Amino acid sequence: xxxxxxxxxxxxxxxxxxxxxxxxxxxxxxxxxxxxxxxxxxxxxxxxxxxxxxxxxxxxxxxxxxxxxxxxxxxxxxxxxxxxxxxxxxxxxxxxxxxxxxxxxxxxxxxxxxxxxxxxxxxxxxxxxxxxxxxxxxxxxxxxxxxxxxxxxxxxxxxxxxxxxxxxxxxxxxxxxxxxxxxxxxxxxxxxxxxxxxxxxxxxxxxxxxxxxx
Amino acid sequence: xxxxxxxxxxxxxxxxxxxxxxxxxxxxxxxxxxxxxxxxxxxxxxxxxxxxxxxxxxxxxxxxxxxxxxxxxxxxxxxxxxxxxxxxxxxxxxxxxxxxxxxxxxxxxxxxxxxxxxxxxxxxxxxxxxxxxxxxxxxxxxxxxxxxxxxxxxxxxxxxxxxxxxxxxxxxxxxxxxxxxxxxxxxxxxxxxxxxxxxxxxxxxxxxxxxxxx
Numbered sequence: 001x002x003x004x005x006x007x008x009x010x011x012x013x014x015x016x017x018x019x020x021x022x023x024x025x026x027x028x029x030x031x032x033x034x035x036x037x038x039x040x041x042x043x044x045x046x047x048x049x050x051x052x053x054x055x056x057x058x059x060x061x062x063x064x065x066x067x068x069x070x071x072x073x074x075x076x077x078x079x080x081x082x083x084x085x086x087x088x089x090x091x092x093x094x095x096x097x098x099x100x101x102x103x104x105x106x107x108x109x110x111x112x113x114x115x116x117x118x119x120x121x122x123x124x125x126x127x128x129x130x131x132x133x134x135x136x137x138x139x140x141x142x143x144x145x146x147x148x149x150x151x152x153x154x155x156x157x158x159x160x161x162x163x164x165x166x167x168x169x170x171x172x173x174x175x176x177x178x179x180x181x182x183x184x185x186x187x188x189x190x191x192x193x194x195x196x197x198x199x200x201x202x203x204x205x206x207x208x209x210x211x212x213x214x
Numbered sequence: 215x216x217x218x219x220x221x222x223x224x225x226x227x228x229x230x231x232x233x234x235x236x237x238x239x240x241x242x243x244x245x246x247x248x249x250x251x252x253x254x255x256x257x258x259x260x261x262x263x264x265x266x267x268x269x270x271x272x273x274x275x276x277x278x279x280x281x282x283x284x285x286x287x288x289x290x291x292x293x294x295x296x297x298x299x300x301x302x303x304x305x306x307x308x309x310x311x312x313x314x315x316x317x318x319x320x321x322x323x324x325x326x327x328x329x330x331x332x333x334x335x336x337x338x339x340x341x342x343x344x345x346x347x348x349x350x351x352x353x354x355x356x357x358x359x360x361x362x363x364x365x366x367x368x369x370x371x372x373x374x375x376x377x378x379x380x381x382x383x384x385x386x387x388x389x390x391x392x393x394x395x396x397x398x399x400x401x402x403x404x405x406x407x408x409x410x411x412x413x414x415x416x417x418x419x420x421x422x423x424x425x426x427x428x
Contacts, residue, residue: 167391170384177381181398188399 005070012062012083013138019055020134023090024127026052026097027193031123034104034186035116042101042108052094056087075207082207086137089196089203093130096189096196103186113176114169114183122158122190125151129197136204148201155194162187219284226276226297227352233269233304234348238341240266240311241407245337248318248400249330256315256322266308270301289421296421300351303410303417307344310403310410317400327390328383328397336372336404339365343411350418362415369408376401 026048033041063084066072072080129148136144166180166187206212240262247255277298280286286294343362350358380394380401420426 163392163395167384167388167395170381171388171391174381174385177385178377181377181381184395184398185402 015059019090022052023093026094027127030097030100033101037108039108042104045101046098049094049098056091059087079207082203086200086203089199093193093196096193099189100186103182107182118162125155126190126193133197133200145201145204149198152194152198159187159191222280229273236266237304237307240308241341244311244314251322253322256318259315260312263308263312270305273301292421296417300414300417303413307407307410310407313403314400317396321396332376339369340404340407347411347414359415359418363412366408366412373401373405
Protein backbone atom coordinates (compact mmCIF):
# COMPACT_ATOMS: atom_id res chain seq x y z
CA UNK A 1 0.00 0.00 0.00
CA UNK A 2 2.79 2.34 0.97
CA UNK A 3 4.48 1.82 -2.39
CA UNK A 4 1.40 2.72 -4.29
CA UNK A 5 0.99 5.79 -2.11
CA UNK A 6 4.54 6.86 -2.87
CA UNK A 7 3.89 6.46 -6.56
CA UNK A 8 0.77 8.56 -6.24
CA UNK A 9 2.67 11.27 -4.37
CA UNK A 10 5.25 11.19 -7.12
CA UNK A 11 2.47 11.62 -9.64
CA UNK A 12 1.10 14.57 -7.65
CA UNK A 13 4.54 16.16 -7.78
CA UNK A 14 4.75 15.69 -11.52
CA UNK A 15 1.28 17.09 -12.09
CA UNK A 16 2.17 20.15 -10.02
CA UNK A 17 5.36 20.67 -12.01
CA UNK A 18 3.28 20.33 -15.16
CA UNK A 19 0.78 22.92 -13.94
CA UNK A 20 3.73 25.13 -13.02
CA UNK A 21 5.08 25.08 -16.56
CA UNK A 22 1.60 25.71 -17.88
CA UNK A 23 1.23 28.92 -15.90
CA UNK A 24 4.75 29.97 -16.83
CA UNK A 25 3.76 29.47 -20.45
CA UNK A 26 0.54 31.44 -19.89
CA UNK A 27 2.42 34.40 -18.43
CA UNK A 28 4.98 34.29 -21.23
CA UNK A 29 2.24 34.33 -23.86
CA UNK A 30 0.43 37.17 -22.10
CA UNK A 31 3.61 39.26 -21.82
CA UNK A 32 4.65 38.64 -25.40
CA UNK A 33 1.13 39.51 -26.63
CA UNK A 34 1.12 42.66 -24.50
CA UNK A 35 4.53 43.92 -25.58
CA UNK A 36 4.02 43.20 -29.29
CA UNK A 37 0.33 44.15 -29.34
CA UNK A 38 -0.26 40.68 -30.75
CA UNK A 39 -4.03 40.17 -30.60
CA UNK A 40 -3.84 36.58 -31.89
CA UNK A 41 -1.50 35.58 -29.12
CA UNK A 42 -3.61 37.46 -26.58
CA UNK A 43 -6.62 35.38 -27.62
CA UNK A 44 -4.47 32.25 -27.44
CA UNK A 45 -3.43 33.14 -23.89
CA UNK A 46 -7.08 33.64 -22.91
CA UNK A 47 -8.09 30.30 -24.43
CA UNK A 48 -5.19 28.53 -22.73
CA UNK A 49 -6.76 29.31 -19.37
CA UNK A 50 -9.24 26.48 -19.96
CA UNK A 51 -6.38 23.97 -20.06
CA UNK A 52 -4.97 25.31 -16.81
CA UNK A 53 -8.42 24.94 -15.25
CA UNK A 54 -8.52 21.30 -16.39
CA UNK A 55 -5.13 20.65 -14.91
CA UNK A 56 -6.34 22.14 -11.62
CA UNK A 57 -9.36 19.81 -11.63
CA UNK A 58 -7.13 16.80 -12.36
CA UNK A 59 -4.80 17.59 -9.49
CA UNK A 60 -7.74 18.26 -7.22
CA UNK A 61 -9.20 14.84 -8.03
CA UNK A 62 -5.86 13.20 -7.40
CA UNK A 63 -5.56 14.94 -4.02
CA UNK A 64 -9.08 13.90 -3.07
CA UNK A 65 -8.35 10.31 -4.06
CA UNK A 66 -5.18 10.35 -1.97
CA UNK A 67 -6.99 11.84 1.02
CA UNK A 68 -9.87 9.36 0.86
CA UNK A 69 -8.01 6.20 -0.07
CA UNK A 70 -4.83 6.62 1.91
CA UNK A 71 -6.00 8.73 4.84
CA UNK A 72 -2.54 10.21 5.20
CA UNK A 73 -1.33 11.74 8.46
CA UNK A 74 1.23 14.33 9.55
CA UNK A 75 3.68 15.31 6.84
CA UNK A 76 1.87 13.58 3.97
CA UNK A 77 -1.42 15.12 4.99
CA UNK A 78 0.16 18.55 5.09
CA UNK A 79 1.71 17.98 1.71
CA UNK A 80 -1.57 17.07 0.08
CA UNK A 81 -3.49 19.90 1.76
CA UNK A 82 -0.77 22.33 0.68
CA UNK A 83 -1.04 21.04 -2.89
CA UNK A 84 -4.81 21.58 -2.79
CA UNK A 85 -4.35 25.19 -1.72
CA UNK A 86 -1.46 25.86 -4.07
CA UNK A 87 -3.38 24.89 -7.18
CA UNK A 88 -6.00 27.54 -6.38
CA UNK A 89 -3.27 30.17 -6.39
CA UNK A 90 -1.75 28.70 -9.54
CA UNK A 91 -5.09 28.77 -11.27
CA UNK A 92 -5.60 32.42 -10.28
CA UNK A 93 -2.24 33.25 -11.84
CA UNK A 94 -3.54 31.67 -15.04
CA UNK A 95 -6.65 33.82 -14.74
CA UNK A 96 -4.55 36.95 -14.43
CA UNK A 97 -2.59 36.01 -17.55
CA UNK A 98 -6.00 35.98 -19.24
CA UNK A 99 -6.94 39.30 -17.63
CA UNK A 100 -3.73 40.87 -18.94
CA UNK A 101 -4.53 39.58 -22.43
CA UNK A 102 -8.00 41.08 -22.19
CA UNK A 103 -6.37 44.45 -21.54
CA UNK A 104 -4.00 43.80 -24.46
CA UNK A 105 -7.00 43.37 -26.77
CA UNK A 106 -8.50 46.58 -25.37
CA UNK A 107 -5.29 48.48 -26.06
CA UNK A 108 -4.56 46.93 -29.45
CA UNK A 109 -6.00 49.74 -31.58
CA UNK A 110 -3.47 52.39 -30.69
CA UNK A 111 0.32 52.35 -30.52
CA UNK A 112 1.78 52.49 -27.03
CA UNK A 113 2.53 56.00 -25.89
CA UNK A 114 3.82 54.57 -22.68
CA UNK A 115 6.85 52.30 -22.85
CA UNK A 116 5.93 48.88 -21.45
CA UNK A 117 9.46 48.62 -20.04
CA UNK A 118 8.47 48.95 -16.39
CA UNK A 119 5.66 46.47 -16.93
CA UNK A 120 8.19 44.07 -18.43
CA UNK A 121 10.23 44.52 -15.27
CA UNK A 122 7.22 43.50 -13.19
CA UNK A 123 6.52 40.61 -15.56
CA UNK A 124 10.09 39.35 -15.25
CA UNK A 125 10.10 39.58 -11.48
CA UNK A 126 6.72 37.88 -10.99
CA UNK A 127 7.49 35.09 -13.48
CA UNK A 128 10.67 34.46 -11.54
CA UNK A 129 8.66 34.29 -8.30
CA UNK A 130 6.21 31.81 -9.79
CA UNK A 131 8.98 29.52 -11.07
CA UNK A 132 10.85 29.66 -7.76
CA UNK A 133 7.75 29.03 -5.66
CA UNK A 134 6.91 25.84 -7.54
CA UNK A 135 10.56 24.82 -7.50
CA UNK A 136 10.56 25.32 -3.74
CA UNK A 137 7.60 22.96 -3.44
CA UNK A 138 9.15 20.29 -5.61
CA UNK A 139 12.49 20.43 -3.78
CA UNK A 140 10.92 21.04 -0.34
CA UNK A 141 13.24 24.04 -0.15
CA UNK A 142 12.38 26.35 2.77
CA UNK A 143 15.09 28.88 1.92
CA UNK A 144 13.87 29.27 -1.66
CA UNK A 145 10.30 29.71 -0.42
CA UNK A 146 11.45 32.46 1.95
CA UNK A 147 13.26 34.16 -0.94
CA UNK A 148 10.01 34.24 -2.92
CA UNK A 149 8.18 35.83 0.00
CA UNK A 150 10.88 38.50 0.31
CA UNK A 151 10.82 39.10 -3.44
CA UNK A 152 7.19 40.20 -3.25
CA UNK A 153 8.39 43.50 -1.76
CA UNK A 154 10.33 44.14 -4.96
CA UNK A 155 7.16 43.59 -7.00
CA UNK A 156 5.13 45.80 -4.68
CA UNK A 157 7.73 48.56 -5.01
CA UNK A 158 7.70 48.21 -8.80
CA UNK A 159 3.92 48.47 -8.76
CA UNK A 160 4.02 51.62 -6.63
CA UNK A 161 6.55 53.12 -9.02
CA UNK A 162 4.49 52.26 -12.12
CA UNK A 163 1.41 53.66 -10.41
CA UNK A 164 3.14 56.94 -9.54
CA UNK A 165 4.58 57.26 -13.05
CA UNK A 166 1.18 56.69 -14.62
CA UNK A 167 -0.43 59.24 -12.31
CA UNK A 168 2.23 61.79 -13.29
CA UNK A 169 1.67 60.94 -16.94
CA UNK A 170 -2.09 61.47 -16.73
CA UNK A 171 -1.49 64.64 -14.75
CA UNK A 172 0.66 66.04 -17.56
CA UNK A 173 -1.73 65.10 -20.32
CA UNK A 174 -5.22 63.64 -20.12
CA UNK A 175 -4.83 62.56 -23.73
CA UNK A 176 -2.90 59.44 -22.74
CA UNK A 177 -5.19 58.90 -19.78
CA UNK A 178 -7.12 56.00 -21.21
CA UNK A 179 -4.01 54.00 -22.03
CA UNK A 180 -2.35 54.91 -18.74
CA UNK A 181 -5.42 53.68 -16.86
CA UNK A 182 -5.36 50.41 -18.81
CA UNK A 183 -1.65 49.91 -18.16
CA UNK A 184 -2.35 50.51 -14.48
CA UNK A 185 -4.75 47.54 -14.52
CA UNK A 186 -2.10 45.39 -16.17
CA UNK A 187 0.39 46.42 -13.49
CA UNK A 188 -2.17 45.53 -10.83
CA UNK A 189 -2.62 42.06 -12.35
CA UNK A 190 1.13 41.47 -12.18
CA UNK A 191 1.14 42.63 -8.59
CA UNK A 192 -1.58 40.05 -7.88
CA UNK A 193 0.45 37.35 -9.61
CA UNK A 194 3.23 38.21 -7.16
CA UNK A 195 0.76 37.84 -4.27
CA UNK A 196 -0.29 34.39 -5.47
CA UNK A 197 3.34 33.27 -5.86
CA UNK A 198 3.87 34.44 -2.27
CA UNK A 199 0.88 32.36 -1.18
CA UNK A 200 2.36 29.32 -2.92
CA UNK A 201 5.66 29.88 -1.09
CA UNK A 202 3.76 30.13 2.20
CA UNK A 203 2.05 26.81 1.48
CA UNK A 204 5.45 25.28 0.79
CA UNK A 205 6.63 26.37 4.23
CA UNK A 206 3.41 25.05 5.74
CA UNK A 207 3.90 21.69 4.06
CA UNK A 208 7.37 21.44 5.58
CA UNK A 209 6.89 22.97 9.03
CA UNK A 210 3.17 22.52 9.65
CA UNK A 211 2.66 26.16 10.51
CA UNK A 212 1.44 28.92 8.29
CA UNK A 213 3.32 32.21 8.33
CA UNK A 214 1.40 35.33 7.40
CA UNK B 215 -34.62 6.53 -7.83
CA UNK B 216 -36.27 9.35 -9.73
CA UNK B 217 -37.78 10.70 -6.55
CA UNK B 218 -34.47 10.77 -4.79
CA UNK B 219 -32.96 12.50 -7.83
CA UNK B 220 -35.67 15.15 -7.73
CA UNK B 221 -34.98 15.74 -4.08
CA UNK B 222 -31.29 16.10 -4.82
CA UNK B 223 -32.00 18.58 -7.62
CA UNK B 224 -34.18 20.50 -5.19
CA UNK B 225 -31.29 20.51 -2.74
CA UNK B 226 -28.97 21.79 -5.48
CA UNK B 227 -31.40 24.63 -6.14
CA UNK B 228 -31.52 25.53 -2.47
CA UNK B 229 -27.75 25.45 -2.12
CA UNK B 230 -27.42 27.75 -5.13
CA UNK B 231 -29.95 30.17 -3.66
CA UNK B 232 -27.98 30.03 -0.41
CA UNK B 233 -24.71 30.79 -2.23
CA UNK B 234 -26.54 33.59 -4.04
CA UNK B 235 -27.53 35.27 -0.79
CA UNK B 236 -24.01 34.77 0.52
CA UNK B 237 -22.48 36.69 -2.37
CA UNK B 238 -25.15 39.37 -2.10
CA UNK B 239 -24.19 39.71 1.56
CA UNK B 240 -20.50 39.84 0.63
CA UNK B 241 -21.08 42.66 -1.86
CA UNK B 242 -23.24 44.56 0.64
CA UNK B 243 -20.55 44.30 3.31
CA UNK B 244 -17.85 45.36 0.85
CA UNK B 245 -19.86 48.38 -0.34
CA UNK B 246 -20.79 49.47 3.18
CA UNK B 247 -17.16 49.12 4.31
CA UNK B 248 -15.99 51.09 1.27
CA UNK B 249 -18.47 53.94 1.62
CA UNK B 250 -18.04 54.33 5.39
CA UNK B 251 -14.29 53.60 5.41
CA UNK B 252 -15.11 50.89 7.92
CA UNK B 253 -11.93 48.81 8.22
CA UNK B 254 -13.50 46.28 10.58
CA UNK B 255 -16.27 45.51 8.12
CA UNK B 256 -13.74 45.38 5.28
CA UNK B 257 -11.82 42.70 7.17
CA UNK B 258 -15.08 40.90 7.84
CA UNK B 259 -15.91 40.93 4.13
CA UNK B 260 -12.48 39.50 3.33
CA UNK B 261 -12.85 36.74 5.92
CA UNK B 262 -16.35 35.90 4.69
CA UNK B 263 -14.84 34.82 1.38
CA UNK B 264 -13.74 31.56 3.05
CA UNK B 265 -17.37 30.67 3.73
CA UNK B 266 -18.32 31.33 0.13
CA UNK B 267 -15.46 29.06 -0.95
CA UNK B 268 -16.82 26.32 1.33
CA UNK B 269 -20.27 26.70 -0.14
CA UNK B 270 -18.78 26.37 -3.62
CA UNK B 271 -17.04 23.14 -2.62
CA UNK B 272 -20.26 21.76 -1.12
CA UNK B 273 -22.24 22.48 -4.27
CA UNK B 274 -19.46 21.06 -6.38
CA UNK B 275 -19.51 17.81 -4.40
CA UNK B 276 -23.27 17.64 -4.72
CA UNK B 277 -23.07 18.12 -8.50
CA UNK B 278 -20.38 15.44 -8.78
CA UNK B 279 -22.48 13.04 -6.73
CA UNK B 280 -25.48 13.73 -8.97
CA UNK B 281 -23.42 13.24 -12.12
CA UNK B 282 -21.87 9.99 -10.94
CA UNK B 283 -24.81 8.38 -9.18
CA UNK B 284 -27.63 9.45 -11.44
CA UNK B 285 -25.90 9.78 -14.79
CA UNK B 286 -28.44 12.38 -15.88
CA UNK B 287 -29.11 13.12 -19.54
CA UNK B 288 -30.41 16.04 -21.61
CA UNK B 289 -32.05 18.78 -19.55
CA UNK B 290 -30.92 17.48 -16.14
CA UNK B 291 -27.36 17.07 -17.35
CA UNK B 292 -27.37 20.62 -18.70
CA UNK B 293 -28.77 21.88 -15.43
CA UNK B 294 -26.04 20.27 -13.37
CA UNK B 295 -23.26 21.30 -15.74
CA UNK B 296 -24.61 24.86 -15.71
CA UNK B 297 -24.66 24.80 -11.90
CA UNK B 298 -21.03 23.66 -11.87
CA UNK B 299 -20.02 26.57 -14.10
CA UNK B 300 -22.20 29.12 -12.32
CA UNK B 301 -20.63 28.50 -8.92
CA UNK B 302 -17.20 29.38 -10.34
CA UNK B 303 -18.57 32.76 -11.40
CA UNK B 304 -20.34 33.18 -8.07
CA UNK B 305 -17.15 32.40 -6.21
CA UNK B 306 -15.25 34.96 -8.28
CA UNK B 307 -17.82 37.57 -7.34
CA UNK B 308 -17.08 36.75 -3.71
CA UNK B 309 -13.36 37.16 -4.46
CA UNK B 310 -13.98 40.59 -5.93
CA UNK B 311 -15.93 41.64 -2.83
CA UNK B 312 -12.73 40.73 -0.97
CA UNK B 313 -10.61 42.62 -3.51
CA UNK B 314 -12.76 45.73 -3.02
CA UNK B 315 -12.32 45.44 0.73
CA UNK B 316 -8.57 45.17 0.28
CA UNK B 317 -8.69 48.51 -1.56
CA UNK B 318 -10.88 49.89 1.24
CA UNK B 319 -8.16 49.04 3.77
CA UNK B 320 -5.57 50.65 1.52
CA UNK B 321 -7.64 53.85 1.32
CA UNK B 322 -8.70 53.93 4.97
CA UNK B 323 -6.05 56.39 6.17
CA UNK B 324 -7.30 59.41 4.30
CA UNK B 325 -10.76 60.92 3.88
CA UNK B 326 -12.29 60.51 0.43
CA UNK B 327 -11.60 63.45 -1.83
CA UNK B 328 -13.62 61.72 -4.49
CA UNK B 329 -17.27 61.10 -3.80
CA UNK B 330 -17.99 57.39 -3.96
CA UNK B 331 -21.39 58.18 -5.49
CA UNK B 332 -20.61 56.83 -8.96
CA UNK B 333 -19.06 53.74 -7.42
CA UNK B 334 -22.25 53.25 -5.41
CA UNK B 335 -24.16 53.46 -8.68
CA UNK B 336 -21.99 50.66 -10.11
CA UNK B 337 -22.40 48.68 -6.89
CA UNK B 338 -26.18 49.01 -7.03
CA UNK B 339 -26.37 47.98 -10.67
CA UNK B 340 -24.05 44.98 -10.31
CA UNK B 341 -25.74 43.73 -7.12
CA UNK B 342 -29.03 43.90 -9.00
CA UNK B 343 -27.50 41.85 -11.83
CA UNK B 344 -26.22 39.22 -9.44
CA UNK B 345 -29.60 38.86 -7.70
CA UNK B 346 -31.47 38.68 -11.00
CA UNK B 347 -29.08 36.16 -12.55
CA UNK B 348 -29.53 33.71 -9.69
CA UNK B 349 -33.26 34.36 -9.65
CA UNK B 350 -33.32 33.56 -13.37
CA UNK B 351 -31.66 30.22 -12.67
CA UNK B 352 -34.02 29.31 -9.88
CA UNK B 353 -37.12 30.23 -11.90
CA UNK B 354 -35.69 28.98 -15.22
CA UNK B 355 -36.54 32.44 -16.54
CA UNK B 356 -35.01 33.09 -19.99
CA UNK B 357 -36.33 36.65 -20.20
CA UNK B 358 -34.82 37.62 -16.86
CA UNK B 359 -31.49 36.09 -17.90
CA UNK B 360 -31.54 38.15 -21.10
CA UNK B 361 -32.26 41.29 -19.07
CA UNK B 362 -29.14 40.64 -16.99
CA UNK B 363 -27.04 40.27 -20.12
CA UNK B 364 -28.38 43.57 -21.49
CA UNK B 365 -27.81 45.25 -18.13
CA UNK B 366 -24.08 44.61 -18.40
CA UNK B 367 -23.89 47.44 -20.96
CA UNK B 368 -25.15 49.83 -18.29
CA UNK B 369 -22.36 48.70 -15.97
CA UNK B 370 -19.77 48.96 -18.72
CA UNK B 371 -20.95 52.51 -19.49
CA UNK B 372 -20.78 53.42 -15.81
CA UNK B 373 -17.26 52.05 -15.66
CA UNK B 374 -16.20 54.08 -18.71
CA UNK B 375 -17.68 57.18 -17.10
CA UNK B 376 -15.94 56.59 -13.76
CA UNK B 377 -12.69 55.93 -15.61
CA UNK B 378 -12.97 59.17 -17.61
CA UNK B 379 -13.87 61.17 -14.51
CA UNK B 380 -10.92 59.78 -12.60
CA UNK B 381 -8.57 60.51 -15.49
CA UNK B 382 -9.85 64.11 -15.57
CA UNK B 383 -9.42 64.34 -11.82
CA UNK B 384 -5.81 63.15 -11.92
CA UNK B 385 -5.19 65.45 -14.85
CA UNK B 386 -6.35 68.44 -12.81
CA UNK B 387 -4.36 67.55 -9.73
CA UNK B 388 -1.81 64.79 -9.20
CA UNK B 389 -2.35 65.21 -5.46
CA UNK B 390 -5.47 63.05 -5.54
CA UNK B 391 -3.85 60.68 -7.99
CA UNK B 392 -3.19 57.87 -5.56
CA UNK B 393 -6.79 57.75 -4.37
CA UNK B 394 -8.16 58.13 -7.87
CA UNK B 395 -6.04 55.18 -9.03
CA UNK B 396 -7.31 53.08 -6.12
CA UNK B 397 -10.92 54.01 -6.86
CA UNK B 398 -10.31 53.02 -10.47
CA UNK B 399 -9.38 49.51 -9.30
CA UNK B 400 -12.56 49.34 -7.22
CA UNK B 401 -14.58 50.37 -10.27
CA UNK B 402 -12.83 47.68 -12.29
CA UNK B 403 -13.76 45.05 -9.69
CA UNK B 404 -17.41 46.07 -9.94
CA UNK B 405 -17.20 45.88 -13.70
CA UNK B 406 -15.86 42.32 -13.34
CA UNK B 407 -18.71 41.45 -10.98
CA UNK B 408 -21.05 42.54 -13.77
CA UNK B 409 -19.17 40.25 -16.19
CA UNK B 410 -19.58 37.29 -13.86
CA UNK B 411 -23.31 37.98 -13.41
CA UNK B 412 -23.54 38.02 -17.21
CA UNK B 413 -21.78 34.65 -17.33
CA UNK B 414 -24.28 33.26 -14.82
CA UNK B 415 -27.16 34.51 -16.98
CA UNK B 416 -25.57 32.86 -20.03
CA UNK B 417 -25.36 29.57 -18.13
CA UNK B 418 -29.04 29.91 -17.24
CA UNK B 419 -29.89 30.21 -20.93
CA UNK B 420 -27.64 27.25 -21.68
CA UNK B 421 -29.37 25.16 -19.04
CA UNK B 422 -32.72 25.89 -20.66
CA UNK B 423 -31.90 25.87 -24.38
CA UNK B 424 -28.78 23.73 -24.53
CA UNK B 425 -26.85 26.32 -26.49
CA UNK B 426 -24.45 28.88 -25.19
CA UNK B 427 -24.79 32.45 -26.43
CA UNK B 428 -21.69 34.62 -26.46
